[in-house]
Amino acid sequence: MEAQILLLPIGILIIAALIGLSKAKVVLKIVNMLSAVSSGVIIYDGVLGLKTTIELKYNLFNSSSFFAFLNYLVFRVDALSAFFLLILGILSLCASVYGIKYMERYFEREDMRVYTFNYPLFILTMYLVVICWNLLWFIIFWELMTLFSQFLVAFEQRKEKAVKAAFKYFCMTKAGAEFIVLALILIILKATNFNANYSEIANVLPAYLSVHSTTLYTLTFALLIGLGVKAAMVPFHSWLPDAHPEAPSNVSALLSGIMIKLPIYMMFRFFLGFFPLKPEIGIVIAIFGILTLFFSMMYALLQEDSKRLLAFSSIDNIGYILLPMGAGIYFLANGSQLFGGIALAAALFHTMNHAFFKGLLFLTAGSVMYETGTRDLNYLGSLAKKMPLTAFTALIGSLAIAGIPPLNGFVSKWMIYISTLSSPATSLFGIIAIFISAVTLGTFVKYFTAIFTKPPVKEIDAKEVPLLMSASQLLLALFCIVFGIYPFLPLKMISQALGSIGVQIHLDSLVVYPSLVVPKTGNYSPIIIFAFLLVSTLIVLLLIPSRGEVVPTWKTGRSEDLNMSMPADAYYRDFREVFREVYTVGDASKRFVQKIAEMAGMFGIKFEVLSYDLNSMLSIAMILIVILVAVLGGVEL
């Protein structure tokens, strides 16, 4: 019975999707509520999974035909999957509750069925990706996830920008998925004798790959590209800044919060579970992480669209996850258990933290759009007085993502710095990470002040969002604060998750304080610092109260109404000017990729024209088959 609980969300979400086919107005509320309920069940599954592993096995087809590979549908939740299930559940709960009220804004304009049908299926496919235990089924669910999320991105069908973004997203991730398929085929052909079950692979593959190192590198290459596209790793990231702003805000929260973390989950499984640990792989992943970190954040400084800024920052945080993952692999491969464990724990912790604060920030951007109808940072301003709850949660989100103690962002960044700065090989990465953390601070000062504190050009009419929307924001903000002050709870979960793939972190060698996780040395508990900070602020506040009189803002003696608000594109102009080499490199590479895409396009057109002729089509097809057979069968990989 316990194990059947895994099927419950599947059932609820399929019912929700079927209901979503109808056009009635109340369907929106029902679908969102059903999704919320199923998210609750997912959370429960996650909690259960952390305690024990749950497994469900099905024998679907009993034939020994081609479908025999798909025969074994195994759902299994071990600690790592449970961790991701928890994140998925909490985030989709908040997004669904939020969506009950938020999607009403779209009632008149769009066909709601696109949302009500695809949204539950999107959550469903993400859930299935996390719980399935078979590589072939994984690919099927993976592609389905891309499909449904693409429709959600193109939700505003009449906006050409949205449709184009969805198309670009789909094409790029599909291309990436081909690389995953290639890796997968290699694995099941060569190593495991057509068995795609994770446990089987984990038993056989490490030993095999230790011997065949070229296979190892090919697989690493293919997986990095395939999973990297989905995770928006630089240089495969260009779909994300277009796709995430166009989706409705709760869907963006899900896209940025959990969907781009699923490749991370698979990377954990592959690189830590299935592959042997090699330091070069770690360094390569860490380098990708640094590239992602650096370029995306410098671009985030430029943005004037609130959700696009958040999208670039999502890419940046993926870098913050890849960097410690690579560093952790490197440390573990070199035998340094302590720092390797801290680094990997940092990666998982940052995954969870980013899901929370980025989800929160996207929800606040959505609230602002709900009330004012715009995402343009130049136009917005002074919303803190009108939407105090949203402003508060946005402030918590911005502080968390900038890594300010004692919120949760600081803990994961702290662990990243401690682990990377400890060894000269990776200390350069840590240095760049510290710099980009400062740039993140600057970017989110821009985000927060441009929306909430600067005086607007024209008075904006807005009021606080409905309770359902602000409640989900407050819940996420609460998580940010609690996990910052009491990181022991998530750390326990993470150590269990890592333990399930064979990395041991000994929690007793670390001392966990509010906001700080330190190896056990040092003469005083650092909690003194924060206690001091709190107490002294209170003392100063009480001792020096301010009684102020209110006067109009000083305009050097003018009485007219001046436009005193700084437009968003004016922020940090000089900084961007001086660092313009970064942008020229980024733009040059973008142009380079576009050139390649153009050439490939022309090639494809020529090919298509050629294929109209039946004879030439057949002959080309035969040539391709011959090549395939030669490559797969002939060459000894």
Add this chain to the structure above:
Amino acid sequence: MILEILKSNNAKILRHDEKVTVALVPNDKLRTTAELLFKAGCYYATGAGVDERLLGVGFSMYHIFNCEAEGRYIIIKAVASNLKIPSITPIISGANWAEREVMDMLGIFFDEHPEPVRLILPDDWPEGVYPLRKDFRYNERPPRVEFEQKREKKPGVIEVPVGPYHPALHEPEMFELYVKGEEIVGAVYRGFHIHRGMEKLAEGRMTINQIPFLAERICGICGYTHNCAYVQAIEDAAKIEVPERALYIRTILLELERIHSHMLWLGVAFHLLGFESGFMHTWRIRETFMDLAELLTGNRKTYGMNLIGGVRRNIDENKKKGLSEILDKTKKEIREIFDNATQMRELINRMEGIGVLSKKKGREIGVVGPTARGSDIDTDVRRDHPYAAYGDLEFKVPIYKDGDVLSRFLVRYEEVLESIWLIEQALDQLPPGDILNEEYELPEHTICVGATEAPRGEDVHFAIMGEGNKVYRWHPRAPTYNNLPAVPIMLKGEKLADAPIIIASIDPCFSCTDHIVIVDGEKVYRCSLDNYLGGL
């Protein structure tokens, strides 16, 4: 040459001698005359409107041109028919403000003026009340009128108010800068916050010999040149022979004032660039000059030395000796500070290439003084229209070609050294004799012009003698009046951090001036205030 132009346009020559030519031009020939004069190399100095109804003529407008080629001033007079005179602004953009001032103060309307809007009078002054008309008494105070503030905010830029109260400005004036990031994309300026109605006072209740003291108080830094310009105008009208010794004493004091004004400016420039030490040291040296002035005249500023026909106090041998000693010492100190300053790369970086004014634009607007000399315009009243003792002394006029803030800085620095040299020469050549000539007769209704080179540029005083001991009309035109239209052009495209030094680089003396030019976004065009406000 000029005479031919005037004769061919049916002008009636009212006065013609070596310094001033006055001609009455019929209204239909006004524009062509102005155009020909401009092409012949005369640039527009100022314009004054006069209420000559008591003389039976009606309202008239005097346009004053400075003709460097022939070394004299050309004044063309036009009489209003039905309160209308054709405007020469479409041809000569420098006449813009002069005509608007006359529209405000006298109620004459100029046909085809591109922006006939209020310039001097504040927004709450009632319509139809013209202060400079003879039937408006000097101590009359009309009631305040409520005016509407219609103003739309301009999106996409941040409007930074610089003034009226801003630490970068010495006097209240209002600049409003439109800033994107750090770059200024537009500027609006409105002044006349300290208009004190001196012209009316002078006509209304002062005698000819009291006006020098009033003129000295036009400005706190360059008062003595205004004083000199006025007495020169009257001396020119009455053909008074000023004793030579008096002329030399005037020269010494004029150069002393130039030194102290330039030192003040140099200190302020350092302060605006953030170089506090330079500011302190420069002003310490300036103190010496203030002490010198006190030695010579009894006052640190506002010397009160001029009367019509000469000066009031003499320079005796003791003072001469004291003067020479102090000059020697300070020359060395000044050289030291500035050699150090010009070697500081970061100061030079903040002045080089900033706030550029091209020679052509400068000529069109009619900039004067160091602002012009920094943009390769070779003009100096001391050399072109010699007055006081300048005809006998030799000096160099520094010209720099780049037109940026650094050029103006260097021009002023060199002028300080030139001034010290001039004072030394004057002291050497000081002729003996009287210092005041009080035997003169004041003619009535004579038109006269007096011009000096103030520290900021050419200072022109236009006067029409009246009956008895009074003046019928007096119009001082300070140099900053002509330099201000250049500021918005210099500001565009520069960074906000450079705005104070650019505004300061023309050495604005707003007490002397008080006037608006609007630069909108990409184009620089003169537009009417209403259009501008509507389009914002």
Add this chain to the structure above:
Amino acid sequence: MNIIFIAINLAFALIIAPLIDGFERKIRARLQNRQGPSILQTWWDLIKLFKRPTIEPQDSVKPLYKLAPYITFTSVLAAYLIIPTLLPASTNFIGDLILVVYLLGLATLSFVIGAFSSGNAYAQIGSNRDVSLFMSEELLLAFIIGTIAVIGKSLSFGQLFPLPFRISSVLALLLLFLVIYVASTRLPFDIAEAEPEIIEGPLIEYSGKHLGLLKYFVFLKRLLLYSLILDFIIPIQNPIRLICYLIGIIILSIVYSTLEAYYGRFRIDQAIRILKRASIVALIVWMIAVVGW
């Protein structure tokens, strides 16, 4: 016993910071041929500010605007618990140097958000410059921290004071000298609070007690950074550490204020360019440190 020492350190910092500023003003005045105010003048200024009432602008976001000075002040005060000043007692643990960087970042952040919330054009322009300068200075600071971590082979100040004497450590400390100069908002880097240009920038709408707290924050930050560089140089166990420390503070004040009297103010892009070049130098220093020199 240690807690009492830490408390003494804090009290010392609170009392001495304005005195050091007064001392620097005196030196600057003397260099400009003036008498200058007395050394206690900064204290009198602060006391006067604390007595005045505060005036709040109408368009501001009140809670943020009012809370910001307090958080700024106390976060820099909290950093004193980690970096010892007079007496060598502090709370140290692995990674505390990162915490110091983040506490200073928290101080800057709350300062900037408070200024942005005040609704004045000048405050926004000034805060914009402040954050740009902060980001560039963090790049240099990150390199210095990385280099120090590699040299000292540890991430805790307990092991890092003092640094072993090597070429890379000398170079790193020189760069730290530059960073302290920039971070203490002196000419030529006082771009964010330029008076003639943007009327004191972020501080424009603050008055009375709030302004007093913010000015006090700047003095405390300067003393903290001086103590940091001195702690890297003076060995902790040295018996005459106290005297060395005090002499070091005086020498640093003299050097910094002399430099300040000498320069004009940079524009923001010139300042960022200088920091960028210094970061490239820092990269080379890091490489030297990794190699082992």
